[in-house]
Amino acid sequence: MFQRLILHDSAALYTIAAFAVAASIFVAVAWRALLMRQSETDRLGRLPFETPTPASQHEPDSKSATH
Amino acid sequence: MDNPLPMSNDKITIEFNDRVVRQFLMATVCWAAVAMLVGVLIAAQLNFWQLNFNTPWLTWSRLRPLHTNAAIFAFVGNMMFAGIYYSTQRLTKARLASDFLSQFHFWGWQAIIVAAAATLPFGLTRGKEYAELIWPINLMVVVVWVVFAVNFFWTLARRNEPSLYVALWFYIATIVTVAMLYIVNHLSIPTSLTHSYPVFGGVQDALVQWWYGHNAVAFFLTTPILGIMYYFLPKAAERPVYSYRLSVVHFWSLVFVYIWAGPHHLLNTALPNWLQTLGMTFSLMLWAPSWGGMLNGLLTLRGAWDKVRTDPVLKFFAAGVTFYGMATFEGPLLAIRSVNALAHYTDWIIAHVHVGTLGWNGFMAAGMIYWMLPRLWSKPLHSTALANLHFWIGLVGILLYVSAMWTSGITQGVMLNGTAENGTVLAYPNFLDSLAAIRPMMLMRVIGGGLYLTGWFLLAYNVVRTVRGARPVNGSIEVFASVAEHEPATLSLASAFFNPPVLFSGFALVFACAWMFGGDILRIAGIAGAMFCIVLAYIHFESRGRRWADWYDRLLVTALPFTVLTLIAVIAGGLIQIIPTMVANQASNVEDRRQIPYTPLELAGHDLYVSDGCYLCHSQMIRTLVSDVLRYGDYSRLGESIYDHPFQWGSKRNGPDLARVGGKYPNIWHLRHFEDPRSISAGSNMPSFRWLLSAPLDYAALPKKIAVQRTLGVPYPAITDAEVVAGARAQAKAIADDLLAAGASVAPDREIVAMIAYVQKLGKYEPVAQRVAEKGSRLSD
Numbered sequence: 001m002f003q004r005l006i007l008h009d010s011a012a013l014y015t016i017a018a019f020a021v022a023a024s025i026f027v028a029v030a031w032r033a034l035l036m037r038q039s040e041t042d043r044l045g046r047l048p049f050e051t052p053t054p055a056s057q058h059e060p061d062s063k064s065a066t067h
Numbered sequence: 068m069d070n071p072l073p074m075s076n077d078k079i080t081i082e083f084n085d086r087v088v089r090q091f092l093m094a095t096v097c098w099a100a101v102a103m104l105v106g107v108l109i110a111a112q113l114n115f116w117q118l119n120f121n122t123p124w125l126t127w128s129r130l131r132p133l134h135t136n137a138a139i140f141a142f143v144g145n146m147m148f149a150g151i152y153y154s155t156q157r158l159t160k161a162r163l164a165s166d167f168l169s170q171f172h173f174w175g176w177q178a179i180i181v182a183a184a185a186t187l188p189f190g191l192t193r194g195k196e197y198a199e200l201i202w203p204i205n206l207m208v209v210v211v212w213v214v215f216a217v218n219f220f221w222t223l224a225r226r227n228e229p230s231l232y233v234a235l236w237f238y239i240a241t242i243v244t245v246a247m248l249y250i251v252n253h254l255s256i257p258t259s260l261t262h263s264y265p266v267f268g269g270v271q272d273a274l275v276q277w278w279y280g281h282n283a284v285a286f287f288l289t290t291p292i293l294g295i296m297y298y299f300l301p302k303a304a305e306r307p308v309y310s311y312r313l314s315v316v317h318f319w320s321l322v323f324v325y326i327w328a329g330p331h332h333l334l335n336t337a338l339p340n341w342l343q344t345l346g347m348t349f350s351l352m353l354w355a356p357s358w359g360g361m362l363n364g365l366l367t368l369r370g371a372w373d374k375v376r377t378d379p380v381l382k383f384f385a386a387g388v389t390f391y392g393m394a395t396f397e398g399p400l401l402a403i404r405s406v407n408a409l410a411h412y413t414d415w416i417i418a419h420v421h422v423g424t425l426g427w428n429g430f431m432a433a434g435m436i437y438w439m440l441p442r443l444w445s446k447p448l449h450s451t452a453l454a455n456l457h458f459w460i461g462l463v464g465i466l467l468y469v470s471a472m473w474t475s476g477i478t479q480g481v482m483l484n485g486t487a488e489n490g491t492v493l494a495y496p497n498f499l500d501s502l503a504a505i506r507p508m509m510l511m512r513v514i515g516g517g518l519y520l521t522g523w524f525l526l527a528y529n530v531v532r533t534v535r536g537a538r539p540v541n542g543s544i545e546v547f548a549s550v551a552e553h554e555p556a557t558l559s560l561a562s563a564f565f566n567p568p569v570l571f572s573g574f575a576l577v578f579a580c581a582w583m584f585g586g587d588i589l590r591i592a593g594i595a596g597a598m599f600c601i602v603l604a605y606i607h608f609e610s611r612g613r614r615w616a617d618w619y620d621r622l623l624v625t626a627l628p629f630t631v632l633t634l635i636a637v638i639a640g641g642l643i644q645i646i647p648t649m650v651a652n653q654a655s656n657v658e659d660r661r662q663i664p665y666t667p668l669e670l671a672g673h674d675l676y677v678s679d680g681c682y683l684c685h686s687q688m689i690r691t692l693v694s695d696v697l698r699y700g701d702y703s704r705l706g707e708s709i710y711d712h713p714f715q716w717g718s719k720r721n722g723p724d725l726a727r728v729g730g731k732y733p734n735i736w737h738l739r740h741f742e743d744p745r746s747i748s749a750g751s752n753m754p755s756f757r758w759l760l761s762a763p764l765d766y767a768a769l770p771k772k773i774a775v776q777r778t779l780g781v782p783y784p785a786i787t788d789a790e791v792v793a794g795a796r797a798q799a800k801a802i803a804d805d806l807l808a809a810g811a812s813v814a815p816d817r818e819i820v821a822m823i824a825y826v827q828k829l830g831k832y833e834p835v836a837q838r839v840a841e842k843g844s845r846l847s848d
Contacts (some may be wrong), residue, residue: 003450015345017579018643022323022352029319032619042598045230045307051157051544054442 390426672825
């Protein structure tokens with residue numbers, strides 16, 4: 001079976017099967033991401049800002065102590 | 068300082084381990100300069116072959132692996148570790164788990180880089196691109212990577228922030244996938260302390276190599292930098308990532324799709340057609356997640372574009388993300404088989420990888436360094452103007468470099484693939500015509516690379532002036548002493564797998580495999596089972612959809628099951644491609660033609676060919692293209708390289724293909740060519756390999772090498788060690804006598820004799836179909 005698989009072009013069918021699997025995963029993940037609550041995505045998106053970071057003095061608006 | 072200081076009953080202050088971040092940052096600055104300096108040198112050597120000063124260890128083919136390894140593992144590696152350690156501590160609100168492991172990681176990684184720099188120029192190599200380091204260094208890499216993984220996951224386990232920000236997902240994917248790729252592609256059997264043969268050979272080795280090579284780009288040069296982008300870009304722009312939802316889709320689709328795309332490095336070759344199609348399909352699918360990520364990065368700058376004008380950090384980040392978009396547009400484009408026919412083996416590929424490395428990795432590194440520097444040393448950057456100048460010099464350098472290489476690559480492709488008289492003759496039969504045409508572009512590459520290097524030196528100067536007299540500071544954070552009450556529900560390892568989504572997917576996969584690979588009854592059962600699973604999963608999702616969502620929500624905040632499932636996702640793509648190819652590479656399954664094993668002397672020549680990096684300029688793969696066949700001879704069959712450990716298909720043609728060069732010229736031609744290429748091919752830029760004429764051949768190593776080859780499945784007859792050496796010496800004497808008759812006196816125990824024996828063997832095969840026919844005929848007799 002494997003020998004046929006590797007030597008025959010008809011095996012391109014497996015490419016379509018693989019594409020279908022990957023596409024279904026993509027759709028599932030995208031669907032799940034769309035269902036995330038806005039409050040949750042806002043909270044997760046702000047995680048990098050929960051640890052204060054000293055401002056760099058080369059930045060033009062570095063008046064604030066942290067950001 | 069491992070133990071946090073208690074501040075009160077409710078809160079504690081955690082001081083981050085920023086020392087190791089500073090160490091990796093400084094190492095990045097130093098090793099990047101080395102990598103780029105070597106890059107500029109070897110680019111200049113392609114214009115001026117004399118620049119190796121007749122020295123083996125300064126020769127292009129020995130320095131090129133040093134350049135690529137330094138750029139990937141020393142430059143981007145150190146940059147990645149600095150960014151990961153800095154952001155992970157802040158995202159988890161926890162100090163790195165172990166100061167000892169952090170220091171072991173840093174010094175271990177630097178030792179590996181030094182060991183690589185001390186071996187590659189001396190021809191100590193495994194001969195596989197980006198996997199050249201010899202086996203003792205491979206073991207060091209594995210140990211240090213495991214230490215890194217332990218330190219990282221231990222930190223995750225001690226985290227004070229229950230949620231895992233998306234940057235951490237990218238880091239997790241990086242750690243587990245690079246470990247898998249590295250181990251599989253570095254499986255070797257040693258023949259000595261400095262030499263080994265890869266366990267894979269021929270097409271199987273080609274596929275494993277580019278599964279690794281492509282995903283080294285994906286999971287070493289891309290996913291960690293994406294994690295860094297998702298942390299540092301919002302910090303620098305002072306606004307959250309544009310769409311967290313999009314970042315989730317970006318992550319999962321990249322992880323699932325990237326791993327399948329490796330075969331696009333082997334289009335139009337002897338690789339089975341279905342694998343080529345698979346690689347091309349998945350490469351094209353990469354457009355969507357890659358551009359999703361790029362747009363997410365650029366749109367994070369919404370409302371902050373005014374700062375980009377003055378802030379060098381945002382300039383570098385904005386340009387870096389734009390280059391990511393360019394590189395990830397170009398990659399799938401080059402993976403289209405017809406485009407690849409033009410571009411493969413040419414400088415277009417060089418342009419593509421440098422858009423990624425200089426533009427994406429280099430600019431993200433520069434932005435990150437300029438952002439972290441004042442914060443890690445509590446001192447303003449020495450000169451913002453200098454940083455801005457770095458940006459513009461670097462940008463002009465990249466644009467010069469890649470535009471030169473695009474032009475050069477397309478010129479090469481058009482000239483070398485061009486045919487005339489209705490495709491019956493080559494338009495440019497002399498390979499050197501294409502070299503003469505691209506010389507101005509190769510010179511422009513040196514200028515572009517030189518400008519980029521100059522920009523980096525400005526960064527180094529800025530770093531030194533900033534750090535001088537500054538006080539290193541460690542960041543800190545106050546956290547609640549106990550986070551248990553804030554912690555969301557997590558998953559145990561068992562419940563990560565025994566749940567509806569995973570079980571339905573697993574059963575469907577098993578049935579699908581039965582359908583594809585099974586016999587008649589299994590095939591029918593497979594179709595029925597797969598359909599049943601899909602229907603059942605749909606019904607279950609409709610009635611109990613909340614359980615599916617609950618599992619996913621818990622998965623995202625539980626590091627271990629998340630990591631295991633990510634690993635399974637990337638393993639699946641690898642196994643489906645590699646297992647059939649392992650079967651394909653067996654001599655009993657090969658059809659049409661089968662390679663004749665090398666004699667001991669030819670094997671010694673093969674090892675010299677690998678050691679001197681000849682494969683970096685010369686392919687041994689005549690593609691199924693009219694121009695390739697007209698120029699080099701009959702197209703290469705899968706079975707013609709099954710005994711090559713490692714495979715020699717190559718990835719670039721700075722010189723012509725050698726798959727069928729055996730017997731094409733007399734021995735004396737090869738001797739003169741190695742000694743002084745221009746005496747044979749006027750205008751050639753190949754360096755002289757004169758030292759091969761004086762270096763003694765190591766006959767004593769041959770018996771062990773033959774024994775290992777036999778272990779790997781190469782059908783050598785049962786001969787004693789003495790017979791191995793005697794056979795090699797006899798063949799060497801015959802070649803030396805032939806050279807003497809042609810007017811050249813060379814001792815038979817010199818390396819050049821083995822090299823000539825090897826190149827004269829290239830393209831020799833036995834016809835399998837004929838053998839089968841003969842066998843049948845004998846049986847009927």
